[in-house]
Amino acid sequence: MTPGAERTDESAIRIGALVPLTRPGWVEAGRHLLAGFGLAVRDVNESGGIGGKPLELVVRDTAADSQRAAAAVDELDRLGVAALAGEYHSVVARAAAARADALGLPFLCSSAVLDALTGQPTDWVARLAPAQSHGWRIYADFLLGAGHSRIAVAAQPSVYWASGTRILRDHLVPRGGTVIELDMGALAPEAVNDALVDNRATALLLLVGHPEPVASIVKSVRRDPRLAGLLIGAPAGQPEFAEWAALLGEDGAGIPFLRYRPERLGPLGARVETTLRERLAAAPSFVAFEGYDTIAVLADALRSSGADRARIAGSWPRIAVDGTRGPIRFTRTPGIGVWQWAWPPVQVVDRDPADPDRLRLLRAG
Template sequence: MKKSVVLLSSLVVSAVFSVAQAQETVRIGAITTLTGRLAEFGAQQKAGFELAVDELNAKGGIGGKKIELVLEDAASDVNKALAAAEKLANSGVGIILNEYSSSIVKPVAQFLSRQKVPNIVVSSSDESITKPGFDYVYRINPPTDEYAKILFEVFKDKKIRSVAILAGSGAFEKSVLNSAMEQSKTLNIPVVASQTYDKGLTDFRPILNGFKAKNPDAVMLVGYQEDSVAVMRQAKEVGLNPKVFAGGAAGFALPDFIKGAGSASEYVVTATAWVPEMGSKQKALYDKLSRKLGMAPTYHAAQAYAAVLVAADAIKRAGSSTDREAIRKALDSTNLQTAYAPVKFQNYEGYKNQNKVGMVAEQVQNVGGQLVFVSVYPRKLFLKNRMLFPTPAWDKRN
């Protein structure tokens, strides 16, 4: 009997302590991929989340309460992501930051909307996530329309007359492909060939040889890191030699693309959502994220950083970290300047709760004997960075 009383007392004390601890912190839920094939993106997001939390806590948190990031691993798997979302929703957090991969984010966003949990999409770009959208889903990053727009603006500027497109069959890749097809019609730049491929394909040479026969001015590629490296290496093998290779962000915007593809990456132009050359605030954030990551940060880290600031701002204005309806209403009136971009959720052109923000383009260039990303477009922002695919001949890419 005494043992039972002692055990019960311990459980009561533990429960009281847990409740008190929860009351002393403001909890923000987050889901990202820390393991599996998309872990590189998750590492970037985690760094952005944590840096923002650390900075806010150093300034006193929210209303004097420290922010606690409750982070769950989606493990590159939609079912695990849904389990993580259910766990966070049941834990009582008032808002959740939602993942990277479009194939994972959309079902998670739909689930959280049914549970009436506000969630911020951090880096996923599939158009259908916010078009037509859901009442409880807010996206800070641009949809795939913007990925295609920036690349086709480059094509128009450089007088590209035909394009071939290779894209993966995932939700993000197909959405970029659809957006590219629309831009093709709008700007009258014909798509002479388009091909999708399933995850796991390793030999792209038959497709690339088919593109070579079409002799397009540009080849646009949309895929993740492993695919981006394989495609460019094999394009070099088969001698596919357009005026420009253009990547639809994702794997083409990562440091490991250059590392893996080596000389085959030189002159590739890619869409991206954030670069340090945009301004002093962006450069300062870039430097802080670089120190935290131990390598160059990508736009995914900057978007994650901004998402925490947006969530904290909404919680502060809502006057509660657990009242989900109050937080949702606060998100509706968000108007925040961040070192990623301004954030204001709008309904426009069929989008719902979408931050209206564009993209820029960068190019892999040889600077001082080292291949690096250099911001090149729009020209009005990056006038000093003149190179934009001079000659693409493979015999000049040693």
């Protein structure tokens, strides 16, 4: 279904879907998330729907805009959706979660990792993606294990990037690491190189927007002979997407990133991967699997609770779903104010410079 289009089947159970489908949102991530949603809805409906009623998505484009997302939640609430699914961008998801909590509308967050997804504990929101602190600590351990103790962070002003920087510093410094902050609100990409040399950094982490300034920074660093041995990292996961390879070519290989899937998929995951690959005409990212698992969880909640919003929200702790990436259960996790799958599988991987289509597993957690 195209964003904004509505069906008139009054018997359908509706789920509101929040996805970035236009710039400045990450459109490719939005496409993968929506592909996962769509395939799972098809599977649910082909197996009889929810008590004989079809499941239907009502899609809204957030375009990485928090105010637009909050307005979409209000609209979807008025349309009578049973629950919300999505979003990819953490800051946008936080705005959606706050509005859903205020309205009493169940929201299963698919991809956003910001620890403080809500300002206060709530029973209305659950999350599939791991908290940023969990995944990024695994990434920090990978850096230390690879021998990197002087780590530069090129960051733009953002709640998400600031949170990532803090997590890295809090984990690395007590273990002998040094975190050097490069303010990309003040530095031009070409000035990054001199700062890396002056600070004797052995690794540079890109906590910046895509496609710019990330592409300019990578190209500049790759072409500087003084930085030939420097590790470039992108913990937020940008290199998994085909757009990264198309933008950077060989320069984009050998850059470790986080993704949330196991090394080997089970039968369900393998089947879903094959179908998603056909739908996307590309290898499905972990975001596509998050989309499928989101609908699988909501379908389970709807089967046990009907379309009653309060009963859906009350079902989070009782859900037991075999997802594409393993068994999904929700718990209360210290420091996390929402019901959390603790934890999805976490990998640190990179694209093999000798074969950029092949991903190399560097660490699992």
